[in-house]
Amino acid sequence: MKKLALFASGNGTNVQRIAEYFKDNDKVEISLVIVNKKDAYVRERARALGIDDIYFSRNDFYNTNNVLEELKKRDIDIIVLAGFLWLVPENLIQNYTIINIHPALLPKFGGKGMYGHFVHQAVVDNKEKETGITIHYVNENYDDGGIIFQAKCEVLPTDTAEDIAEKIHHLEYEHFPKVIESLL
Numbered sequence: 001m002k003k004l005a006l007f008a009s010g011n012g013t014n015v016q017r018i019a020e021y022f023k024d025n026d027k028v029e030i031s032l033v034i035v036n037k038k039d040a041y042v043r044e045r046a047r048a049l050g051i052d053d054i055y056f057s058r059n060d061f062y063n064t065n066n067v068l069e070e071l072k073k074r075d076i077d078i079i080v081l082a083g084f085l086w087l088v089p090e091n092l093i094q095n096y097t098i099i100n101i102h103p104a105l106l107p108k109f110g111g112k113g114m115y116g117h118f119v120h121q122a123v124v125d126n127k128e129k130e131t132g133i134t135i136h137y138v139n140e141n142y143d144d145g146g147i148i149f150q151a152k153c154e155v156l157p158t159d160t161a162e163d164i165a166e167k168i169h170h171l172e173y174e175h176f177p178k179v180i181e182s183l184l
């Protein structure tokens with residue numbers, strides 16, 4: 001049995017998709033959702049899915065071993081960032097394999113402050129003809145670890161950031177759970 005912890009900051013549609021994908025898989029358990037925002041909607045989703053959710057503050061993440069201890073206590077094997085917007089602290093990087101999904105074709109449109117809407121707006125502003133998703137290992141820098149998988153989609157001249165967000169989410173739902181499964 002492989003135990004996963006999902007980290008998220010906001011809505012959590014990827015968390016929901018991953019949890020539903022593995023629901024009937026007796027070799028994979030989504031053990032826990034960790035959030036860094038008290039009122040993140042993903043907590044409602046986790047509860048509806050019957051998955052424990054825990055909030056940790058900035059202080060917990062960066063100045064204590066509280067997150068690490070919780071993960072150890074629950075025998076977590078791998079951490080998946082699914083819409084998690086903070087840099088991962090070093091104590092977690094040293095102890096776990098961590099993977100992230102980024103809503104662009106890294107190394108383009110990555111780095112601090114590049115998340116969600118800001119990424120898609122930058123794609124529009126740069127008049128890109130294509131964009132996509134990147135699933136990669138996490139290291140101590142933003143969006144910098146080894147790339148595991150990318151998938152592309154077309155950007156039309158008329159596309160808004162919202163249009164692109166929809167295309168990207170579609171790619172994420174299709175590929176992210178399968179790529180996670182391939183790594184377990």
Ligand code: GAR
Pocket residue numbers: 008010011012013014015082083084085101102103114115116119168169172
């Ligand atoms: C996803 O599109 C994910 O790629 C992005 O946040 C969104 C979360 O959506 N992550 C980043 O931008 C990380 N830099 P969700 O909460 O509905 O899953």
